[in-house]
Amino acid sequence: MIFSETVLRVLYAHTDKMGVVNNARYLEYFEAGRNDLLRMLGSPYTELEKLNVGLPVIEAYVKFIQPARYDELITVRAEIRNVPSVRFRIDYEVSGSEGKLVEGYTVHAFIDLQKLTPVRPPAYFLDLLRKKF
Amino acid sequence: MIFSETVLRVLYAHTDKMGVVNNARYLEYFEAGRNDLLRMLGSPYTELEKLNVGLPVIEAYVKFIQPARYDELITVRAEIRNVPSVRFRIDYEVSGSEGKLVEGYTVHAFIDLQKLTPVRPPAYFLDLLRKKF
Amino acid sequence: MIFSETVLRVLYAHTDKMGVVNNARYLEYFEAGRNDLLRMLGSPYTELEKLNVGLPVIEAYVKFIQPARYDELITVRAEIRNVPSVRFRIDYEVSGSEGKLVEGYTVHAFIDLQKLTPVRPPAYFLDLLRKKF
Amino acid sequence: MIFSETVLRVLYAHTDKMGVVNNARYLEYFEAGRNDLLRMLGSPYTELEKLNVGLPVIEAYVKFIQPARYDELITVRAEIRNVPSVRFRIDYEVSGSEGKLVEGYTVHAFIDLQKLTPVRPPAYFLDLLRKKF
Numbered sequence: 001m002i003f004s005e006t007v008l009r010v011l012y013a014h015t016d017k018m019g020v021v022n023n024a025r026y027l028e029y030f031e032a033g034r035n036d037l038l039r040m041l042g043s044p045y046t047e048l049e050k051l052n053v054g055l056p057v058i059e060a061y062v063k064f065i066q067p068a069r070y071d072e073l074i075t076v077r078a079e080i081r082n083v084p085s086v087r088f089r090i091d092y093e094v095s096g097s098e099g100k101l102v103e104g105y106t107v108h109a110f111i112d113l114q115k116l117t118p119v120r121p122p123a124y125f126l127d128l129l130r131k132k133f
Numbered sequence: 134m135i136f137s138e139t140v141l142r143v144l145y146a147h148t149d150k151m152g153v154v155n156n157a158r159y160l161e162y163f164e165a166g167r168n169d170l171l172r173m174l175g176s177p178y179t180e181l182e183k184l185n186v187g188l189p190v191i192e193a194y195v196k197f198i199q200p201a202r203y204d205e206l207i208t209v210r211a212e213i214r215n216v217p218s219v220r221f222r223i224d225y226e227v228s229g230s231e232g233k234l235v236e237g238y239t240v241h242a243f244i245d246l247q248k249l250t251p252v253r254p255p256a257y258f259l260d261l262l263r264k265k266f
Numbered sequence: 267m268i269f270s271e272t273v274l275r276v277l278y279a280h281t282d283k284m285g286v287v288n289n290a291r292y293l294e295y296f297e298a299g300r301n302d303l304l305r306m307l308g309s310p311y312t313e314l315e316k317l318n319v320g321l322p323v324i325e326a327y328v329k330f331i332q333p334a335r336y337d338e339l340i341t342v343r344a345e346i347r348n349v350p351s352v353r354f355r356i357d358y359e360v361s362g363s364e365g366k367l368v369e370g371y372t373v374h375a376f377i378d379l380q381k382l383t384p385v386r387p388p389a390y391f392l393d394l395l396r397k398k399f
Numbered sequence: 400m401i402f403s404e405t406v407l408r409v410l411y412a413h414t415d416k417m418g419v420v421n422n423a424r425y426l427e428y429f430e431a432g433r434n435d436l437l438r439m440l441g442s443p444y445t446e447l448e449k450l451n452v453g454l455p456v457i458e459a460y461v462k463f464i465q466p467a468r469y470d471e472l473i474t475v476r477a478e479i480r481n482v483p484s485v486r487f488r489i490d491y492e493v494s495g496s497e498g499k500l501v502e503g504y505t506v507h508a509f510i511d512l513q514k515l516t517p518v519r520p521p522a523y524f525l526d527l528l529r530k531k532f
Contacts, residue, residue, distance in 0.1 A: 009431070009434065011427060011430050011431055011434065012282050012283065012284075012288070012430055012434070012444070013282060013288050013290050013426075013427045013430050015282050015283040016278050016279060016281050016282060016283070017278065017281040017282070017283065017284075017285045017286075017336055018187055018189065018246065018249075018278075018283075019283045020249075020283075022278070022279050023160055023189070023190040023193060023239075024157055024158075024160035024161050024164070024279050025157070027156055027157035027160060027412075028157050028410060028412045031157070031410050031411055031412050032408070032410055035408065035410065035411070035470070044470060045411070045470065046469065046470050054151055056151060056156075056197065056200075057156040057197060058196070058197045059194075059195070059196050059197065060156060060193075060194070060195045060197075061192075061193070061194045061195075062192070062193045062194075063191070063192050064189065064190060064191045064192065064193075067189075067249065070283055070444075070445065071434070071443060071444065071445050106156075113151070116151075116153075116200065142298070142301065144294060144297050144298055144301065145297055145301070145311070145415050145416065145417075145421070146293075146294045146297050146415060146421050146423050148415050148416040149411050149412060149414050149415060149416070150411065150414040150415070150416065150417075150418045150419075150469055151411075151416075152416045153416075155411070155412050157412050160279075161277060161279045164277050164278055164279050165275070165277055168275065168277065168278070168337070177337060178278070178336075178337065179336065179337050203311075203312070203416055204301070204310060204311065204312050284453055284455060284512070284515075286515075289426055289455070289456040289459060289505075290423055290424070290426035290427050290430070291423070293422055293423035293426060294423050297423070320417055322417060322422070322463065322466075323422040323463055324462070324463045325460075325461065325462050325463065326422060326459075326460070326461045326463075327458075327459070327460045327461075328458065328459045328460075329457070329458050330455065330456060330457045330458065330459075333455075333515065372422075379417070382417075382419075382466065
């Protein structure tokens with residue numbers, strides 16, 4: 001298992017007229033977490049891109065538990081629980097000062113960034129992951 | 134069953150450096166569909182707000198099938214398949230010129246907009262829905 | 267002079283906790299207008315892209331006059347007032363049911379999309395514009 | 400004079416198909432800077448809100464100098480150069496690893512958050528600012 005934690009400040013631009021963070025923003029918060037998770041693993045997403053490999057989101061799920069408030073510092077925990085095969089899943093928890101706000105996951109495929117077609121996961125990437133399990 | 138169809142133009146601002154629409158935008162496309170669905174039902178969301186009732190998203194799921202391209206006209210189909218009880222679910226399909234791009238759903242609760250606490254669905258709203266089933 | 271008008275529905279996701287459209291969204295509304303303006307001129311932006319030409323924003327100005335409300339239908343008027351030289355300017359007015367909401371402009375350069383370096387405006391593009399003046 | 404510096408990571412979701420940060424995102428980056436500037440001044444925006452005072456953007460200007468790249472760490476410098484009267488202006492510079500990316504400003508009015516009408520700047524707020532000049 002490997003996880004990362006990313007701290008973000010909720011901006012006014014993230015909220016909507018209900019006075020709390022708009023639901024669509026959480027997929028961006030998930031990306032912020034995923035980004036740091038890959039960096040921590042030793043393979044920032046920019047490294048995959050140099051190899052012409054992309055990791056598009058092919059499924060996303062979010063469960064909204066409590067609203068996040070403007071100006072709150074929130075923590076995005078991103079976690080890989082299993083060594084990926086063709087696809088892989090990242091789990092997320094977003095927490096604020098009063099506990100868990102959101103949980104969810106994204107599922108990713110490995111693709112050729114030029115052709116946008118599926119490819120095998122790079123061997124070095126799987127090796128990095130296997131060391132964590 | 135009741136459904137609506139909303140046509141949208143994909144903007145440059147919706148895409149990311151993969152050259153296609155960024156995953157987080159689909160939750161906004163879903164909202165555009167949901168908005169029209171409620172209007173078509175005879176109760177635009179602004180009517181619910183006047184009664185101090187909100188319909189926050191408490192769950193969201195998106196499955197990404199094909200990428201949407203810049204400048205493409207896409208259609209968001211939003212559909213209510215069952216009369217809601219305390220919570221209710223809306224299903225979505227987003228299609229482009231080459232078929233289905235995305236499918237997914239959102240689950241909503243009825244809340245008091247001032248207190249952000251759960252309330253019963255307004256009777257008139259359930260009546261409108263029952264007429265469709 | 268050439269102008270276009272684009273009608274958009276204000277989504278919940280466009281608002282912030284002040285209850286009105288967040289300032290950052292207007293640059294997206296401007297893009298929606300610009301997009302239709304180029305289409306109306308006879309050269310959708312996708313045509314320029316096929317020639318490896320991009321039109322990045324190099325300056326943007328927005329003056330906020332009245333707030334736009336959730337669910338309002340707004341009209342983005344985009345206008346080219348002068349035949350462009352190396353750079354060119356598009357002027358915008360966004361209006362709602364109670365009059366003008368916002369006015370502003372963007373200034374654009376012509377660039378090589380691969381190298382992100384300046385290029386001359388394509389001759390066919392200038393010809394299309396000259397016919398309008 | 401008072402200034403703040405805020406460091407942000409450029410996300411994939413901030414970019415567009417030109418491969419660099421979309422122009423509309425910079426107004427959010429400006430907000431991130433403004434937010435920290437007010438906190439540093441000793442009056443976070445949430446303090447103003449408790450007094451029913453808002454600071455909507457009434458003008459915004461951005462000059463784009465160089466593109467910001469995905470995954471880059473950028474610094475938003477926000478600065479107040481003059482003691483505000485009825486309106487006040489904040490200047491911004493966004494820099495990346497290769498120098499200045501963007502510069503610009505926003506102009507703000509003080510308003511009653513309930514009525515969305517102009518009000519005088521709170522005395523304590525002006526006092527905080529005067530101490531810096």
